[in-house]
Amino acid sequence: MPELASEAGLVEPEQPSAYKVATEHLQKHFPMKSGVISRIFRGESDKAVRAVDDVTFGIKEGEAFGLAGESGCGKTTLGKTIIRLLDPTAGSIYFDGEEVTDIEGKQLKAYRREAQIIHQDPYQSINPRFRVYRWVREPLDVHKIGTEEERDARVYEVLEMAGLEPASEYAQEYPTELSGGERQRVGIARALALGPSFLMADEPASMLDVSIRASVLEVFKNLQHELGMTSLYISHDLSLLKHICDRIGIMYLGQLVEVGPAAQIINDPQHPYTQALVSSVPRIDPTADRNQIQLVGEVPDPVDVPQGCRFHPRCPKVVPPREFSFEQAEWRAVASLKYDLLKNELQVAEDVEEPTPDDVREFYEVPNPLTDERAEKLLAQAISDVIEDDDTATDSLERLESAFQTICADPGPNMVDIGVDRRAMCVLHDETLQGELS
Ligand SMILES: Nc1ncnc2c1ncn2[C@@H]1O[C@H](COP(=O)(O)OP(=O)(O)OP(=O)(O)O)[C@@H](O)[C@H]1O
Ligand code: SF4
Ligand SMILES: [Mg+2]
Numbered sequence: 001m002p003e004l005a006s007e008a009g010l011v012e013p014e015q016p017s018a019y020k021v022a023t024e025h026l027q028k029h030f031p032m033k034s035g036v037i038s039r040i041f042r043g044e045s046d047k048a049v050r051a052v053d054d055v056t057f058g059i060k061e062g063e064a065f066g067l068a069g070e071s072g073c074g075k076t077t078l079g080k081t082i083i084r085l086l087d088p089t090a091g092s093i094y095f096d097g098e099e100v101t102d103i104e105g106k107q108l109k110a111y112r113r114e115a116q117i118i119h120q121d122p123y124q125s126i127n128p129r130f131r132v133y134r135w136v137r138e139p140l141d142v143h144k145i146g147t148e149e150e151r152d153a154r155v156y157e158v159l160e161m162a163g164l165e166p167a168s169e170y171a172q173e174y175p176t177e178l179s180g181g182e183r184q185r186v187g188i189a190r191a192l193a194l195g196p197s198f199l200m201a202d203e204p205a206s207m208l209d210v211s212i213r214a215s216v217l218e219v220f221k222n223l224q225h226e227l228g229m230t231s232l233y234i235s236h237d238l239s240l241l242k243h244i245c246d247r248i249g250i251m252y253l254g255q256l257v258e259v260g261p262a263a264q265i266i267n268d269p270q271h272p273y274t275q276a277l278v279s280s281v282p283r284i285d286p287t288a289d290r291n292q293i294q295l296v297g298e299v300p301d302p303v304d305v306p307q308g309c310r311f312h313p314r315c316p317k318v319v320p321p322r323e324f325s326f327e328q329a330e331w332r333a334v335a336s337l338k339y340d341l342l343k344n345e346l347q348v349a350e351d352v353e354e355p356t357p358d359d360v361r362e363f364y365e366v367p368n369p370l371t372d373e374r375a376e377k378l379l380a381q382a383i384s385d386v387i388e389d390d391d392t393a394t395d396s397l398e399r400l401e402s403a404f405q406t407i408c409a410d411p412g413p414n415m416v417d418i419g420v421d422r423r424a425m426c427v428l429h430d431e432t433l434q435g436e437l438s
Contacts, residue, residue, distance in 0.1 A: 023056060051302060064230075066244070067233070083115040084103075131171065135175075140155075158193050164186065255310060276295050326372060346386060
């Protein structure tokens with residue numbers, strides 16, 4: 001068993017059986033072939049999109065677990081890998097305590113009965129040539145479940161469970177005759193047909209009108225209560241997840257960065273990324289208008305992820321180097337400028353033709369001068385050397401790089417316990433690092 005599992009703290013290595021579904025150090029990378037020219041002349045090796053990168057967590061029996069995070073952070077890939085619609089690159093997946101990472105053939109078919117998916121798009125995911133009856137019954141025929149009569153009865157039963165009544169009338173409809181909400185319910189009925197014990201719903205309401213969203217979500221809530229189903233809901237919409245989930249996990253660039261009870265994640269987010277996400281949802285945070293946390297920069301490329309905490313190039317709380325007396329906001333601005341200087345991607349306002357150091361500082365909102373004299377000297381030298389394309393630019397950039405280091409870019413951080421049933425992956429919460437932070 002990988003030794004980091006206990007450090008991650010989500011699934012004790014000896015007890016994935018404590019969860020209905022669990023993963024340990026799960027990875028799903030999508031390889032990208034480098035072109036011949038890049039390989040031969042630039043010496044580049046094949047790279048990979050690190051869509052899911054070392055995710056360890058568990059979903060308890062009967063629990064509704066929500067997964068949130070910006071577009072492209074790996075939510076769908078994690079969900080599809082768990083239910084084995086995608087093959088994992090590394091790590092383990094457990095279901096009812098049994099490892100299902102590499103199962104094939106009959107075992108995989110049996111797992112697929114237990115773990116079902118409800119797709120995002122009710123328009124695309126239903127075969128328009130099938131009447132509702134045939135579409136919902138198809139999985140029962142494929143898996144050869146029960147007698148003809150039992151399959152027939154099951155179709156009407158699950159249509160009713162999904163709120164499609166009278167079921168006999170809906171059974172005869174074609175998808176084109178149904179509204180978006182009704183089609184999503186047909187998708188739910190089909191997923192229920194095989195009597196799964198685990199349901200994954202990927203953005204289940206995002207394609208629906210606001211007016212019908214609530215009623216479809218009610219179906220999920222009822223299923224949760226009546227069947228005690230274990231479920232994984234994937235959504236951008238934190239207010240939706242708060243409504244239907246027991247716990248929420250927040251993903252950033254292929255990793256889980258915070259996990260905890262839904263109300264606590266929304267009302268008292270602890271990870272700086274979760275705080276930013278929550279602050280951007282005015283409906284669930286009434287103070288959001290005043291306190292919205294603006295993140296700097298774009299989400300980095302999942303092919304080339306930042307060292308250490310993957311959020312550090314954007315984090316408003318990124319830890320300043322101990323050797324200098326930076327104000328927090330001052331350091332955030334300096335760190336952003338430093339990354340662009342080192343990447344040779346310095347930016348200035350669009351209307352500036354011949355940039356001066358002041359233009360650069362203004363663009364990055366870096367105070368002039370910095371509070372710390374030594375820091376000011378290092379930064380000012382690097383900016384002017386780069387702008388003037390001075391021979392000494394390489395040296396001054398190297399000095400800047402080695403002096404302006406944040407602990408957030410060191411290897412790690414680990415996922416640590418931050419309360420009852422709560423975990424976060426941030427150096428600010430890692431007690432073993434407190435000495436290094438002060
Ligand atoms: N089949 C694939 N081949 C290559 N890259 C992929 C593939 N599927 C997903 N990716 C990449 O993996 C990363 C994670 O994608 P994923 O769809 O899991 O994100 P997501 O969090 O579900 O995003 P969204 O909220 O937009 O649905 C993205 O960079 C995406 O481009
Ligand atoms: S480790 Fe540092 S950069 Fe990452 S979230 Fe925590 S404070 Fe921000
Ligand atoms: Mg997705």
